Amino acid sequence: MKYIDDTVVMKRMKSRLKFNVVWKTIFLLATLLALLTLVILLVRIVSQGAGYLNVDFFNNFGSRFADKAGIKAALIGSVYLMLIIAPVSMILGVGTALYLEEYAKKNKFTAFIQMNISNLAGVPSIVFGLLGLTIFVRMLMLGKSLLAAGFTMSLLILPVIIVASQEAIRAVPKEQREASYGMGATKWQTITRVVLPAAVPGILTGSILALSRAVGETAPLVVLGIPVILQFLPDGLLSQFTTLPLQIYDWAKRPQEAFQFVASAGIIVLMILLVIMNSIAIFIRNKFQKRY
Amino acid sequence: MASHGLGKEQSIQEMIAKSRNKKGKKFIEKLMPIILVITALISVLTTIGIVFTLIFETFEFFQRVSITDYLFGKEWLPFSGSEPLYGILPLVLGTLKVSVIAAMVAVPLGIAAAIYLSEYASDKTRRTIKPILEVLAGVPTIVYGFFALSFVTPLLQQLIPSLKIFNALSPGIVVGIMILPMIASLSEDAMSSVPNSIREGALALGATKLEVAIKVVLPAALSGIIASVVLAVSRAIGETMIVSLAGGATPTFDLDVTGSIQTMTAYIVQVSSGDAGYGTTIYYSIYAVGFTLFVFTLIMNLLAQYISKRFREEY
Numbered sequence: 001m002k003y004i005d006d007t008v009v010m011k012r013m014k015s016r017l018k019f020n021v022v023w024k025t026i027f028l029l030a031t032l033l034a035l036l037t038l039v040i041l042l043v044r045i046v047s048q049g050a051g052y053l054n055v056d057f058f059n060n061f062g063s064r065f066a067d068k069a070g071i072k073a074a075l076i077g078s079v080y081l082m083l084i085i086a087p088v089s090m091i092l093g094v095g096t097a098l099y100l101e102e103y104a105k106k107n108k109f110t111a112f113i114q115m116n117i118s119n120l121a122g123v124p125s126i127v128f129g130l131l132g133l134t135i136f137v138r139m140l141m142l143g144k145s146l147l148a149a150g151f152t153m154s155l156l157i158l159p160v161i162i163v164a165s166q167e168a169i170r171a172v173p174k175e176q177r178e179a180s181y182g183m184g185a186t187k188w189q190t191i192t193r194v195v196l197p198a199a200v201p202g203i204l205t206g207s208i209l210a211l212s213r214a215v216g217e218t219a220p221l222v223v224l225g226i227p228v229i230l231q232f233l234p235d236g237l238l239s240q241f242t243t244l245p246l247q248i249y250d251w252a253k254r255p256q257e258a259f260q261f262v263a264s265a266g267i268i269v270l271m272i273l274l275v276i277m278n279s280i281a282i283f284i285r286n287k288f289q290k291r292y
Numbered sequence: 293m294a295s296h297g298l299g300k301e302q303s304i305q306e307m308i309a310k311s312r313n314k315k316g317k318k319f320i321e322k323l324m325p326i327i328l329v330i331t332a333l334i335s336v337l338t339t340i341g342i343v344f345t346l347i348f349e350t351f352e353f354f355q356r357v358s359i360t361d362y363l364f365g366k367e368w369l370p371f372s373g374s375e376p377l378y379g380i381l382p383l384v385l386g387t388l389k390v391s392v393i394a395a396m397v398a399v400p401l402g403i404a405a406a407i408y409l410s411e412y413a414s415d416k417t418r419r420t421i422k423p424i425l426e427v428l429a430g431v432p433t434i435v436y437g438f439f440a441l442s443f444v445t446p447l448l449q450q451l452i453p454s455l456k457i458f459n460a461l462s463p464g465i466v467v468g469i470m471i472l473p474m475i476a477s478l479s480e481d482a483m484s485s486v487p488n489s490i491r492e493g494a495l496a497l498g499a500t501k502l503e504v505a506i507k508v509v510l511p512a513a514l515s516g517i518i519a520s521v522v523l524a525v526s527r528a529i530g531e532t533m534i535v536s537l538a539g540g541a542t543p544t545f546d547l548d549v550t551g552s553i554q555t556m557t558a559y560i561v562q563v564s565s566g567d568a569g570y571g572t573t574i575y576y577s578i579y580a581v582g583f584t585l586f587v588f589t590l591i592m593n594l595l596a597q598y599i600s601k602r603f604r605e606e607y
Binding site (some may be wrong): 133224 | 308311317320324325327328329336339349400401404407408409412421424425428433435436437438439441472476498500501502503526529530531532533536537557561564565578582585586590592593594597
């Protein structure tokens with residue numbers, strides 16, 4: 001009795017191999033399609049907006065007239081907002097990560113915090129806007145200010161920073177901690193002088209990437225009621241402000257065709273800002289990250 | 293005993309003991325864990341804050357609108373002055389239309405890309421393509437929204453002349469492009485973690501690469517792939533700016549994808565950008581809609597966690 005019929009196998013082999021090649025091509029095309037979209041998106045926006053990028057665009061405030069519209073208030077507002085989000089979210093995020101990795105015992109409470117963080121990461125950003133509107137804008141009466149928006153955004157990116165910091169702290173080998181204890185260092189001394197210096201590149205990389213997400217975020221700010229057109233620069237923590245994505249949103253909504261080009265110019269500025277931030281993150285990762 | 297420094301009569305142990313007894317240091321050692329626990333509790337407080345904010349304001353909303361009207365009403369007309377109607381179904385349907393179209397775009401393309409990257413691509417190709425996919429994932433949603441409104445919609449209008457300026461199709465496709473990298477990257481992770489010995493076993497039995505990918509790797513990585521799809525759809529449901537810009541503001545209860553729609557998120561944005569006074573029913577309605585949205589995404593996220601834990605194949 002023959003278990004495998006060679007002729008049948010040979011006959012089918014040809015079509016099986018053909019299928020393999022055909023599907024490989026299909027898979028490759030699917031991958032390339034995704035990349036092609038990115039190219040189209042970038043080319044489209046640069047070709048539309050590049051003409052509007054000039055000195056005036058950076059020096060003018062928002063305007064109802066396309067040729068007078070500028071990005072000054074939005075760009076400065078985004079930078080100020082970042083200056084609030086960065087320390088707040090990093091102190092909270094790194095603190096939480098240190099607690100979870102260095103102090104927390106493996107018990108139900110720790111598992112609960114961990115589960116809570118992963119669920120918080122899946123909450124839509126607009127819901128954080130509703131939280132900020134109730135807690136920061138109304139209850140704490142911060143108004144539609146830099147501070148209210150900064151706190152809201154900090155909570156939004158907190159889960160990302162916690163997870164990135166946890167990974168960075170976990171990557172510091174146990175031997176280093178034990179060596180430090182062996183020399184008589186206390187727990188906190190070990191953390192500040194051994195663990196944190198080794199983990200800082202990873203923490204910074206993750207935090208900058210999270211921060212760049214906050215910079216591009218629009219929805220929570222719309223819910224907070226942050227104004228889109230401002231004729232002045234923010235002058236304090238409780239001052240009103242606007243940001244790049246909000247300004248772009250306002251321009252993109254306008255029916256006049258000229259504003260489409262202004263919106264594209266705004267997007268170019270936003271994307272350049274994000275590219276700079278991401279480059280810094282990648283630079284830190286490649287330059288300073290040690291492998292043990 | 294010497295007062296300080298490296299007195300000869302002092303052993304290392306004594307020095308350590310002495311330095312340990314310094315008051316400030318002891319204080320810090322005790323204080324820091326407490327501070328760190330407090331920072332960790334902020335994330336818990338955030339969740340509690342979200343849940344309670346939504347529940348309290350939604351409760352206020354249901355004092356004014358009956359809960360059955362809200363859950364089963366087929367008309368959402370909050371701005372009609374005399375008799376506003378608050379039936380959530382049109383908003384839910386709008387959200388689902390966009391999410392289903394997005395999934396139809398992103399699932400086949402994302403899984404195909406994952407198979408290519410994990411099973412066919414060389415290491416070098418993978419190292420080039422994955423970062424580019426990450427860039428695609430990092431593009432702000434407002435940029436995608438602008439892209440949908442100013443490029444995809446006009447393009448689609450040439451193919452489908454009856455397509456309105458605001459519709460479900462264009463934002464659906466663009467949301468699909470937005471979640472594609474997520475599906476591709478998470479599914480690729482799931483497939484890459486299938487051990488090579490299994491692939492080699494199948495190859496040795498005479499399977500082609502395609503057969504290995506479809507009949508061996510895909511089933512083994514299925515839980516991870518499904519979890520990635522569920523997570524991505526949850527992201528699509530919560531997506532805001534793309535649907536606000538390109539979807540329109542007309543809540544409709546039908547299956548037409550060429551006309552203007554409104555999603556749950558877009559409604560919240562519409563009310564927030566206007567001036568709905570604090571304390572009005574419309575003001576409370578955004579919390580009810582936000583709560584509904586929160587429940588949807590929470591269920592999806594828990595489902596994804598359950599799938600990836602429960603059905604994981606261990607090697």
